[in-house]
Amino acid sequence: MYKVQLKEAYFSSNDDEVLIDTTVGNLLRDIATSYPSQVAFVDIDEDGSATQQWTYRELLKDSEELAFALSTRFVKGDKVVVWAPNIPEWILMEYACGLAGLILVTANPSFQSQELTYVLEQSKAKGLFLISEFRGNPMAEIAKEATKNNKTITEITDLRDKKKLHQHGEKNPDLPEIFPEDPVQIQYTSGTTGFPKGAILSHTGLVNNARLFCNRKKVSSSSVWSNFMPLFHTAGCATGTLGCLQAACKMLLIKKFDAKIFAKLIEEQGVTTCFAVPTMLFALLEELEKNPRDVSSLEVISTGGAPVPPELVRRVRESLGCHLLTAFGQTEHSPMISLNPLESTLEQIIETAGQPLPHTEVSIRAVENNQMVPVDSVGEICARSYGIMLKYNDNEGATSAAIDPDGWLHTGDLGTIDKDGFIRVTGRIKDMIIKGGENYFPAEIEATLIMNPDIIQVSVVGLPDHKWGEIIAAFFISNSTVNIKNLRDHCRKNLSPQKTPSTWVRVLEFPLTASGKIQKFSLREKYLEGNYGEKLEF
Template sequence: MDLAYWPADTSSPVLELSTGDLLREAADAAGDDIALIEVVPPGTPSLSGATETNRRWTYRELLTEAERCAHWLLAKFTPGERITVWAPNIPEWIILQYGSALAGLVVVTANPALRAAELRYVLEQSRSAGLFHTAEFRGSDMTAIVREATPGLPELRETFCFADWPDTVGTHRTGGPLLTVRAGDAAQIQYTSGTTGFPKGALLHHRGLVTNARFMIDRTQLPRRGTMVSAMPLFHTAGCAMGVLGSAHQRATYVLCQLFDPTLVLTAAQDHRADLLAGVPTMLIAMLSHPELDRFDLSNLSRVLSGGSPVPPELVHRVEQRFSVQFTTVYGQTELSPVVTQTSPDDSPEDKAATAGRPLPQLEVAVRDPITGDTVPVGQPGEICARGYQTMLGYFDMPDRTAETIDPDGWLHTGDLGVLDNRGYLRVTGRLKDMIIRGGENIYATEIEQVLFTHPGIRDVTVLGLPDPTWGEIVAAVFVPGQPEKVPNAAQLHDFCRTHLAPHKTPVRWFQAGELPLTGSGKIQKFRLRDQIDRAELQELPNERN
């Protein structure tokens, strides 16, 4: 292997199943097993509006509710139409996901934190015929936002609040045949590029979502009929595909946390004897920082799954040691349904800490020169490209953007930078747009971030380039201190970096933040940080060495 190209492993078949087919198979095989458990903060209601909390469904009950939902949907919509789900983690989200699949509708997922103009963009660009929403989320009156966002949208015929579910969908008739939905049919539109601010709707098909979830959960090694606890958002593929569909493949119980709160998630993992805990790095950091972590009994926990943003090697070590588990990291993109590579719990500590694992089955991966398009030699950096069954159908109604991303040979260009070794292990080094070019030198932000994550005074950090008249760009770091009363100064951070990094890689500007702005999938929104720096909204540490 001289070139950074990994051929597809064809030993495991691509599954010709729709999302609805997967649920039917699970209900046939494990109908009485618990499929879904709702977890809400103590003393608070379900955001669905349901009067009960901490509800649960068997696989047979979940299928019955999904079929009821499908019949209700077909009384209002035509197969192939798009419906937007604008809601946090509620069980009805999952029922609607399966019901839409059985009805041949396309689910458009929307972050419940969107404001009126952002929601209107999603509805208008996707040409949604229906909108499903909760009444409120984190203090926002979502019904009022809907009234502001929806006037004059010609395609939108129905808006529906989940609080009305029990008296509408919940009482609809069941029975009667449903149409056949093919594996290659469109299943979801997921809006992506939240890190750059330009939303594109990735149109995903059932085959990609269902098969990718199978391969991912196999490598994760979730036990058959085990339990997975997750607060990952359902509006992202990490929740509705990896979590929901991955659990269904294993006939496992999916414990759905209504929101991320360290105490809530740790309690759920304890009370439901989780085998697998899923979370983006910021979630895991928050759980490790819980002041009463020792009081939680996590003795049944054997796996922790993470991704969504670069996973620092130090975090892998801390999680494995603190929780006595095996760590598995996924790397992927929404456009690829979503997982491209993944470490195995059986990988060496070095590979789990330093790489994003090997490609999942049935996927080709290559690292290419971003200028020439040629495959680079093994061990050399370049743009990560992938080709296989799981590639999106395209960006909805954006043919030019699709053509920019998927080349004529079917390769999807991720925009991510990485290095592939001769064993097929991939190391992700950053984003093409995040590469810092200082005086002609290419600097990878991820390398610096991994060093800073080991500093005892830093809880979370990101590195970015800022314009400079002399160097073109300079290196800057934005960090969240581990203890607000013990913030390291710029000189201390500079000296720490210089023991691990070359001078040109050491940040020359340091900014302190309370939290880092994230997309729904847990990626840091660097463009928002640049805006905050431009507006002098972040506290900059004095640096006498500049």
């Protein structure tokens, strides 16, 4: 934990850890040389059984073989879309692309034709690597539809067709020289507020961010990381996969989160760490109440993407016996900006997203004039570091709006930083509610409501209103009989009266992104269409 006393809303870069000047491929070579017999990852079947596994020596061998094959069909800088769930071939493609100088473009396996078409065309991809079907989604059929008018794609390959995947083309196999500043991935933003943009990320950004994040989590070569975050998201393929690589630890590759399977794996595989959103952790705790397991191997879980209820932190500590650390990041920053240290207090874990990672500057700036605000004042959270994306793919206007001339990444998130350097996220600029000319921050109201024991998960949005412009609405999930008067009184006890929601809607589930974040724009649209949730009256 950094000992600071900030005088303004600016946290300077701490250089207590080194930045390494390397690439994804060279890092794999280094780890395979130092830890050749260490298990790199284990493929976990959908029933929770361990199937094939790779040591770091085997992982390098298979990745290099695939990289040489790809080098005969593509050239350095070509973009290839990997459209698949968490399968071993995804990991091999990640490293092979890094070795061959290709830019891996990620795609959600639940995509339908319009979504896949957008990613293929916006990225100008040359190759599409997929599986034929996943959880009822006919991916091969969708790929035919999405590529029928595409003039750029030269290859569509089933990742499970090993012969075709490893076939050699007309060019001689040769791996080009790769530089740390070269692009290695295009990650499309998760779309919590609208249509996604493709963030181009570098080797140095992804490699260093994963290492510094995992160092703060105290991940080591003896750790066992359960990776069920989707590989098409930076939490899965960067923080998880590349973090495990640098720690030279074992990663369990899980196709999709399932609380029962996860509990089984903790007991059988000795899982020590993972990244999980709050909804996953609630599901795990409920599963363990019904079917107790030995979870004593757990050491630390990191979480983010939603407010963390105090009850969740308490239950994780009591039932799982491990640390729960809150984090903040975004795709455009490779992705992590801050994380609570192990030494953080309960209050800091509940209320903040921790201190910035090493080599990362953070400032809080007024939205209207980009000037730095005082400590504990709300403004836009901005970051400046090695991890900032190179740019948005083929979108100069969005890039200029996101990265200012001084190199600050404007995250679009509102928040504060306190004198001790801990960041509090208060909401998205686009989510800010303007009621009667006054600004209201959903995250502040959500943080208050989540402290009520009747609330499991909550999302606050603005709804159109002819008198006020917008009104404040709270959408929530609860397992108990809820008295709206009690929730209203809870708000008024902890917040100014005008911040109390006037509309209360109970829902069974939220529309989520693949990484577990609530899609507020979708939530609002569904409610206004009249087919979402149960509106409760006083």
